[in-house]
Amino acid sequence: MTTVEKVAMGIIGIAMATTLVLPGRQTSKIIDSVSSLFRGSLATAMASPKR
Structure with missing residues (x-):
């Protein structure tokens, strides 16, 4: 597993844990x-404006 994959899995894991802990289960937010x-990071990498 590359470093990028490990970071991505860590972010997804933290997001899932946060979703379970938040009051009112604000999953959509x-x-x-x-x-x-991710869209902002990709837009920055491609030097294009965010939409």
Whole structure:
């Protein structure tokens, strides 16, 4: 397993644990914020504006 895969699995694991612990189970907000993080990182890498 490469370092990138380990980091990605760690982020996903933390997000899943956070979703279980949050009051009111705000799963949709967590999923939106994680996907926004990845979209923002990808947009930065490609030097394009976020949409």
